[in-house]
Structure formats: structure tokens, C-alpha cells
Amino acid sequence: MAASCSIVCCEEESDKAVIVQFSNGTVKNPDQLQFSMFKNMDEKNPRKKNRRILVAESDRLSYVGDNFGPGSMKCNNICKYYVGVLNKRTMQMEVHNAQLFNLQPVIPGEVHIAKSQDTNMTYRDKVDSLIQAFGTKKQKRALTSRRLNQVGSDALHHAVTKAADTVIEQKGLEALQQEVAESGFKGDIALHLPPCNAEADKPENVYEFKNLLYPDDLSALRDAGANLAALSPEKLQEMKDQGGYLCVLYHLENLPNDNENRERILCCCFYLSMLIKLAQERTIPQTFGREEGCPHGIYNKLLRTFTMETYKNGRIMYVVSSSMRSKVAAYCLALQLHMNYMTANLTLLHRDLRITEPKMIEVAKSMGLTISKSPKVRGEEASLQNDSKYATLVLPLVRHDRFFEQHKRRRMV
Known part of the structure; x- marks a missing residue:
């Protein structure tokens, strides 16, 4: 008679399983690989706290895969994967959340050479190298002068960065972001x-x-x-x-x-x-x-x-x-x-939005609307309607000139 088993669901973050596939083939001896998992240190940021990098090292090659960036597998965002592990002693099937990683081989030397040729050497650096090797005296003097100015700008940038770091340490990054928002x-x-x-x-x-x-x-x-x-x-x-x-x-x-x-x-x-x-x-x-x-x-x-x-x-x-x-x-x-x-009643709208009337009129003028006052009426709501201002959309749109406050000069006697 077959033994019955029960299912246990594991929802903790530490119980997540990892499913690995290799882009260049199938591993014959997986026991010889040493796996390491790295996570992002910024755990307070909800966009970064789930970022993981998986590394598999062997005697010949190293394999790297991550769950973020352009090279990550998009199926992790579309589907949810689970892995069941049967404990033969307790006869319980443990169900774990799983993530898929696509591991690619990393060949030492090739990546660094490509970066040095593509990213580190810009077009300006290549031109400067040609001037330094084959340029005239006038071109070399201009190159030296520009590099000296660049050193001064770098020093200024370093000072500004240091001051910004000091402000961030005093107030905190989250407080600054809140102020900006x-x-x-x-x-x-x-x-x-x-x-x-x-x-x-x-x-x-x-x-x-x-x-x-x-x-x-x-x-x-x-x-x-x-x-x-x-x-x-x-x-x-x-x-x-x-x-x-x-x-x-x-x-x-x-x-x-x-x-x-x-x-x-x-x-x-x-x-x-x-x-x-x-x-x-x-x-x-x-x-x-x-x-x-x-x-x-x-x-x-x-x-x-x-x-x-x-x-x-x-x-x-x-x-x-x-x-x-x-x-x-x-x-x-x-x-x-x-x-x-x-036609819209600007007075009712600015009171409901809890903004000032000049701000509401400024929005209406920026939309090219015609501003007018309501005609005098009598009745229960006369006090409200007599003070109301209306915005009407009439073609062609009205182009309002921006108002700049000018202070009068005091005449000297």
C-alpha cells in the first residue's frame, strides 16, 4: 500500500529555491561546482532589496547570473515558480518559492579588454592621444591648457561632491528625497x-x-x-x-x-x-x-x-x-x-481643490481660456454666484501675457 504524504507551504524569504540553467550546455558533474549567492546591501530600497547575483565556480570556468538588468530572465516577472521537495522521513512535501537564473560563462580577460576599448577610451581621448603623438606645438599647448582647466573643474566637482555628502550625512537621504517630492x-x-x-x-x-x-x-x-x-x-x-x-x-x-x-x-x-x-x-x-x-x-x-x-x-x-x-x-x-x-466655474473648483484663486486663474490662463465674471443674480445662492469667476473655451485660444511685478522707484527730492 502506498504511503500518503502531506504538503507544507514555505513562504519565508530564506526558504526560496533557485533553479539554474546554463546557457552554453549541460553540466555533467554539478557536485564539482561551488555556488555563491550575493544580495544588494540597500535593503531599505524596495527596488533593490530583491536583487540577487548567483555565481557558480569550477576548476576551469566561472558562471554568473542575476535577476535584474537587461540580461535577466523576464519570466520571473511574468510567472511564479514553485519547487516541491519530498522529505522521505516525515513524508511531507515542502513547497518553496523559486527563482530562475540563467548562468553564463565568464572568460577572464575578454570582458576587461572590451570595456577598455569601448567605454574607457572615448573619442576625445583618442583625439588627444593623436595630438600628443603627432600634433604641432600649438596643438600640444592647447591640449596642456585644456587638461589644466580640466584638473581645476575636477577639483571643484570633488569639493561640491564632498559638500553634498556632508549634507546627506546631516539630514539623511530619505529626508532630502521627501523634501524634493x-x-x-x-x-x-x-x-x-x-x-x-x-x-x-x-x-x-x-x-x-x-x-x-x-x-x-x-x-x-x-x-x-x-x-x-x-x-x-x-x-x-x-x-x-x-x-x-x-x-x-x-x-x-x-x-x-x-x-x-x-x-x-x-x-x-x-x-x-x-x-x-x-x-x-x-x-x-x-x-x-x-x-x-x-x-x-x-x-x-x-x-x-x-x-x-x-x-x-x-x-x-x-x-x-x-x-x-x-x-x-x-x-x-x-x-x-x-x-x-x-464653461467651468473657477470659484467652486478652487475652493474644492483648496488652492488659491490666483493659482486657479493662472492655470486657466495657461490653458488659453477666457476669464469672465458671472452676471448679478438674486436668490439664496446670490452671494456665491455673484463672486464667481468662470473660464470659457473660445476659439481662437487667448494668449495671456505673464504678469511680472514691478516695483516703483522712489523719486529723490
Whole structure:
């Protein structure tokens, strides 16, 4: 009668098995090989802590393989491999995670010669060698002068590097990376605008809707939009009293009667609410959007498009910098143009995004929009609407001149 066996799963990092294949053939005597595994010392960096180099040494050759870089096997990222080891004494099958390594022979001398010819000897070095050997006196004097200047620049570079190392030792690399991520890129806002077709013949083709939301995104947002459609007027008023997003509530209270257009506006409302919530965060938590029922594809799209990736304490973090917040404002504005006949309320949007009104107007001007004030109205919301500013997309686009503050000179008496 055959003996029964049980399966034990091993998930620890130290229990990982290694599957080796040799690129130049099959090893006849594997017992004569001595294997060594090397790992990256930067274990806090999640991108580098799993990097491994496997070395197999024999009397004649050495074989090297790694799991990172262009020469690594791509199947490790696509598939997950397991190896089962049967313990005949306990009759238990231990299942281990496994990684594949492709070992290639390393011939001493060939690699160093190729590097010295290809990388170490640049075109400038080759020309300098020719000048030093066959050049005129004038060319040799110019070469000597340039090398002296190069020594001075190298000394300056060494001093700057030493000063940078001192700052890193005092503050720490992670703290500096966090400061850079928080400060963001303070350059031109136009670098963070949606794709623009300034030569379009229709206003809706300037900032095309497909560049804001793909058809697959609309399909993924259909269920979330249906949940918004089920909200009652009492619930909408309660959300408004509790400080809900005013620009989203405005569109939910004024949904079109056309079913196709109505479904599209509902999907845009949910996506707009996720963009506003993203702009209000500083560091994106792992539970972002779960309470609202944000689809996983939309969650990945938001992180990929509107956040900066950094890491701290060995974990990847997603940070919304000031430049990314301006990018969110530009995409929200472009989305609202398609939702409201190429007109958007800048006052409601900047209050929801929690940015200043001049910043919101600067984003609208960089997009070539026409800025105007709302006409005087009477009623319950008169105080809000009378102070509102609107942005309208009119062809041709308006080219606003950048404002530079000029200080008046004091006249001497």
C-alpha cells in the first residue's frame, strides 16, 4: 500500500529555491561546482532589496547570473515558480518559492579588454592621444591648457561632491528625497497641462475628452456613476451641508435627461470627486478610494498620472507635490469644460481643490481660456454666484501675457 504524504507551504524569504540553467550546455558533474549567492546591501530600497547575483565556480570556468538588468530572465516577472521537495522521513512535501537564473560563462580577460576599448577610451581621448603623438606645438599647448582647466573643474566637482555628502550625512537621504517630492517642480505650469490641439476647428477638440478619460475608464466607472445617480435630493443637500464638493454636487443636481449623456456625466462626476480628493491629500494612503468604491484601474491611473513615487522605511509611497496639484487642477478644469458646454466655474473648483484663486486663474490662463465674471443674480445662492469667476473655451485660444511685478522707484527730492 502506498504511503500518503502531506504538503507544507514555505513562504519565508530564506526558504526560496533557485533553479539554474546554463546557457552554453549541460553540466555533467554539478557536485564539482561551488555556488555563491550575493544580495544588494540597500535593503531599505524596495527596488533593490530583491536583487540577487548567483555565481557558480569550477576548476576551469566561472558562471554568473542575476535577476535584474537587461540580461535577466523576464519570466520571473511574468510567472511564479514553485519547487516541491519530498522529505522521505516525515513524508511531507515542502513547497518553496523559486527563482530562475540563467548562468553564463565568464572568460577572464575578454570582458576587461572590451570595456577598455569601448567605454574607457572615448573619442576625445583618442583625439588627444593623436595630438600628443603627432600634433604641432600649438596643438600640444592647447591640449596642456585644456587638461589644466580640466584638473581645476575636477577639483571643484570633488569639493561640491564632498559638500553634498556632508549634507546627506546631516539630514539623511530619505529626508532630502521627501523634501524634493514635497516641493515638486516649480517650473512652467504649461508642462502639466492636458494634451492640447490649438489648431482644432471645434472647442471640444482642443482638449479632447479621450485624453482625459479613455473608453475603458468610462466602462470601469459605470457602476460608481450608477451609485451617484441613486442619491436622493435630500442626500445631496445633506452632502452640501457637510462640506461636500460643490462643483460635483452642481452637476449631480443638474443632470441631463438624455440617458447616454447622463451616464457619461455621472462617470465624470465620480472621477472628478476622486481627483479633488487626491489633490487634498499629501501622501496617498493604501485605502484611498475604497470607501467610495473606486475601481482598481482608476486607482492605478490616478497614482500613475498625478503622484510622485518615493520610498521611506523600505516602503513605496506616493506623494502629491505642488506641481502635481497644479496638474490635477488643469485636468479637473478640462473635464468640467466637457461637462458644462465648455464653461467651468473657477470659484467652486478652487475652493474644492483648496488652492488659491490666483493659482486657479493662472492655470486657466495657461490653458488659453477666457476669464469672465458671472452676471448679478438674486436668490439664496446670490452671494456665491455673484463672486464667481468662470473660464470659457473660445476659439481662437487667448494668449495671456505673464504678469511680472514691478516695483516703483522712489523719486529723490
